[in-house]
Amino acid sequence: MTKPLVSLRNAGKIYRNGTVALAGLDLDVRAGEFLTLLGPSGCGKSTILRLIAGLDSVSSGTLTRGFSQARGNIGFVFQDPTLMPWASVFDNVFLGLRLQGISRHDAAPVVNDMLALVGLGAETAAFPRELSGGMRMRVSIARALVSRPPLLLLDEPFAALDEITRFKLNDDLLTLQGALATTIVFVTHSVYESVYLSHRIAVMAARPGRIVEEIAISAPSPRGQAFRTSAAYADACAQASQTLQNAMDEVLK
Amino acid sequence: MKPFGAAWGPPRWAVRYAPPILVFLAVLAAWEAYVRLRHVPPYILPSPTLVLETLGTDRGILFPALLVTLKTTLSALAAAVLGGVGLAVLFAQWQWVERSFLPFAIVLQVTPIIAIAPLLLIYLEAPMAVLVCAFLVAFFPILSNTALGLASADRNLIDLFKLYRATRWQTLIYLRLPAALPYFLGGLRIGGGLALIGAIAAELAAGNAGKGAGLAFRIAEAGYRLNIPRMFAALALISLAGIAIYAALAALSAALLGHWHDSAAGPER
Numbered sequence: 001m002t003k004p005l006v007s008l009r010n011a012g013k014i015y016r017n018g019t020v021a022l023a024g025l026d027l028d029v030r031a032g033e034f035l036t037l038l039g040p041s042g043c044g045k046s047t048i049l050r051l052i053a054g055l056d057s058v059s060s061g062t063l064t065r066g067f068s069q070a071r072g073n074i075g076f077v078f079q080d081p082t083l084m085p086w087a088s089v090f091d092n093v094f095l096g097l098r099l100q101g102i103s104r105h106d107a108a109p110v111v112n113d114m115l116a117l118v119g120l121g122a123e124t125a126a127f128p129r130e131l132s133g134g135m136r137m138r139v140s141i142a143r144a145l146v147s148r149p150p151l152l153l154l155d156e157p158f159a160a161l162d163e164i165t166r167f168k169l170n171d172d173l174l175t176l177q178g179a180l181a182t183t184i185v186f187v188t189h190s191v192y193e194s195v196y197l198s199h200r201i202a203v204m205a206a207r208p209g210r211i212v213e214e215i216a217i218s219a220p221s222p223r224g225q226a227f228r229t230s231a232a233y234a235d236a237c238a239q240a241s242q243t244l245q246n247a248m249d250e251v252l253k
Numbered sequence: 254m255k256p257f258g259a260a261w262g263p264p265r266w267a268v269r270y271a272p273p274i275l276v277f278l279a280v281l282a283a284w285e286a287y288v289r290l291r292h293v294p295p296y297i298l299p300s301p302t303l304v305l306e307t308l309g310t311d312r313g314i315l316f317p318a319l320l321v322t323l324k325t326t327l328s329a330l331a332a333a334v335l336g337g338v339g340l341a342v343l344f345a346q347w348q349w350v351e352r353s354f355l356p357f358a359i360v361l362q363v364t365p366i367i368a369i370a371p372l373l374l375i376y377l378e379a380p381m382a383v384l385v386c387a388f389l390v391a392f393f394p395i396l397s398n399t400a401l402g403l404a405s406a407d408r409n410l411i412d413l414f415k416l417y418r419a420t421r422w423q424t425l426i427y428l429r430l431p432a433a434l435p436y437f438l439g440g441l442r443i444g445g446g447l448a449l450i451g452a453i454a455a456e457l458a459a460g461n462a463g464k465g466a467g468l469a470f471r472i473a474e475a476g477y478r479l480n481i482p483r484m485f486a487a488l489a490l491i492s493l494a495g496i497a498i499y500a501a502l503a504a505l506s507a508a509l510l511g512h513w514h515d516s517a518a519g520p521e522r
Contacts, residue, residue, distance in 0.1 A: 053414050071418045085513045086431040095427070099417045127513050196467040 003066045004028035005151055005183050006052050012208075013047050015020050021047045023208035025061070029151070029185055030219035034177060035247070036186045036198040038240060040248055044209020045187040049076070051151045052185065069152050075144030075152040075182070079159055081136035083128040083143075089115065090124040093143045111146060117176065118142045134165035141173070145180060152177075154186045158193070170196055174223060191244060195236045196228060203240065204248035212247045215240055299482040301415030304489060307482040314471060315483070319490050322452055322467040325380070326498070329387030330441075330448040336388070338437065345403035345419060345429060362393040364402070366451050370458035379459045383467065386455030391448035395440040402436025403429045435514050438506040445498045453491060468494075 006029040013022040022044045029035055029052070037045040050056040051063055053074050067073055083092045090111055097107040115121050118138040121213050128136055137157055144152055154173075158166040170193060177184055188194050201215040217236050219227055227233050262268070281301045287293070288300040295303055301378040308315065340358070344351035366386050373382040406429050414424045456469035468487050510517035 050412075053412075053416055055415060064464060076416050078409045078413075080409065082407060082413065082426070084410065084431065086434070095413075096417050098427070099414070099419045099423055129513060129515075216257060 005066045006185075007033045007062075007064045007066070008048070008051070008058070009062045009064075011051070011058045011063055013044070013051065013056065013061045020208040022051075023210055025210055027202060027211060029149070029183060031066075031183055032181060033199045034174075034184045034186065034197055036188060036194040036201045037204060038188060038191065038194045038201050038244060039204030039209075040189060040206055040244070042209075043204040043206035045189075045204060046155050047209065049155050049185065049187060052151070053153055072096050072147030073149050073151065075147070075149040077137075077140050077144045077152070077154040077157045079156045081128070081133075081140040083136055083139055085128050087127075088124065089120060089126050089131070089139050089241070090129070092128070092139055093142060093146050096147050108139065114142045114146045115139075117145075117179065117234060118172065132165075133161055134169060137161065137169060138172070140169065141169075143178070145182065148180060148182075152182045152184045154184065156187050156189070159188070159190075166193070173197065174221065178221060191237055191241045195233060195240055196223060201240055203243045203247055205250060213243045215243065267390040284446050296481050298478050299485055304480050305400055305405045307486040308488050308489065311486060315468070315487055315490060318466060318468045318487070319494065321492070322449075322456065322469070323494055325383050325387055325452045325456075325467060326448045329384050329452060330391050330445055332384075333391035333444050333448065334441065336401050337392050337440070341399035341433075342425065342430075344400045346425065351400075358393060358396055361389055366390050367454050367458065370455045373441070373455070374459055380466075383452055383455040383459055386458075387448045387451035388452075389450035391444035394443040394447065395437065398440025398443070399433055399437045402433025405436065406432040409458050435506075435510055435516055438502070438509065440510045442499065442502045442506070445502045446495060449491070449495050449498060461466075 008025050008027045011022060011025040011027075012020070014020050025044075025048070028046070037048060039045055047056065051058055052065075053076055054069060057063075067195075084095070087095075093114060094104065094107050094110045098108065112121065112124065115124055118141055120135060120138055120142065123131065123135065128139070131139070140157070141154075144154075158169050161169065173184075174197060176182070186194075186197060195217055196249070198217050201217065202211045203213045203215065204210065205212045215236070219230075219232055219236075255453075263271075263362055285300050285302060288298055299307070300513075340350075340354060344355070360440065366389060370382065370386050373385055377385065403425075410432075411424070412426055419427070429504050452467065453469040456467040457473055459467075460470035460473035468491055472487045475481070475487065507517045
């Protein structure tokens with residue numbers, strides 16, 4: 001069996017104010033998979049992403065990475081597009097490469113290719129304020145993927161978007177994963193989105209944050225409208241929804 | 254042809270500038286009428302036309318003085334930008350610098366410049382003392398606004414820079430400085446006005462000490478001679494200088510922020 005890309009063992013996170021965000025967490029992220037962390041607000045989903053990204057450290061247990069932590073090896077997409085408003089679309093996507101010391105001239109083909117891949121090839125000179133919410137999120141995804149990281153972390157990236165844009169970006173994200181063979185860890189509290197996108201769903205409960213069940217989604221790729229309307233999709237949604245409900249009931253007991 | 258449903262109205266520049274211009278002209282007309290109808294002598298209150306006439310007749314005295322004041326103001330503002338931005342950057346990079354220097358910057362800010370000016374005039378040559386006074390009042394708003402801007406960069410972007418393992422200086426250049434630009438420009442606009450006020454206050458103090466060459470000195474001198482029209486003419490020049498500085502800095506803000514920041518961009522998105 002291949003070594004996981006990221007492995008958390010009995011991991012815990014306690015913040016300075018004493019809040020126990022995570023406790024006894026065991027989770028493997030396998031190369032090439034689309035893993036979704038599904039759970040209610042405050043269950044520690046975003047904390048797991050921050051731990052994996054190295055933006056925070058575990059308070060107990062271990063976190064090991066099966067890849068180098070060199071610059072550009074992890075892409076991160078936040079809930080908000082988090083673009084630099086003073087910079088053009090090109091310069092926003094160029095950021096990671098610029099920080100690696102790559103010149104604009106050398107980076108231009110890579111940046112332009114990535115922008116074309118997310119459907120923004122004609123918007124390179126635009127500024128974020130001139131773009132729609134969906135387009136800004138595409139820029140954010142392009143920025144995260146421009147260095148072709150082996151691991152992409154997305155923290156509820158589509159939560160603030162309308163449903164039509166969200167469906168479109170769901171499909172685009174799956175296409176990008178297929179094209180770039182990137183491992184994705186995706187955070188959401190939408191059961192439907194998690195089932196549509198994932199190979200595997202880790203359902204979480206709060207207080208303290210922990211994984212209560214893992215659900216494998218066996219539907220083949222590429223997925224599309226046919227999958228959204230299939231019985232398999234409905235069954236998987238029902239299962240994930242029930243598991244999530246059980247997890248929330250357990251917390252309320 | 255206007256599209257169907259498009260609202261008719263005067264041009265935008267007229268909507269923006271016509272009301273204050275009309276109010277200003279109305280005040281001048283009322284002032285002129287009052288002076289003429291009540292036969293108010295010019296050593297009590299000169300009419301606007303007399304003030305305008307004095308601007309022409311005394312131009313050999315007033316305009317060189319205006320140049321002196323403007324030179325002092327702009328030199329002080331330039332020094333305040335260099336000092337304020339430089340110190341704010343040091344604050345952002347090393348907290349011990351902020352802890353060490355901020356109290357002194359606040360002491361300078363809260364001490365009235367009119368109380369400092371006579372002391373400076375003892376220790377420095379008059380032009381240098383005036384320059385230092387103007388610098389002191391312009392410095393703090395630029396420092397505090399820029400420091401606030403440098404500390405206000407988006408937390409997620411700061412995390413992103415950490416994730417990309419950006420160096421401290423990369424984070425400063427590519428994130429903190431651009432994020433601080435609107436704050437700095439806000440401080441610059443305040444500092445521009447204050448530099449003029451500081452220069453005028455210090456010139457008045459210098460004038461009282463019998464030294465000086467700026468507009469405020471000319472006001473004090475004209476006051477001693479009861480030349481009230483010249484006082485008003487000098488005052489008008491000071492106001493115009495202040496408006497010009499503000500307009501120039503507002504134009505700079507629009508040029509630097511117009512394409513990305515909501516404070517300078519138009520209503521269209």
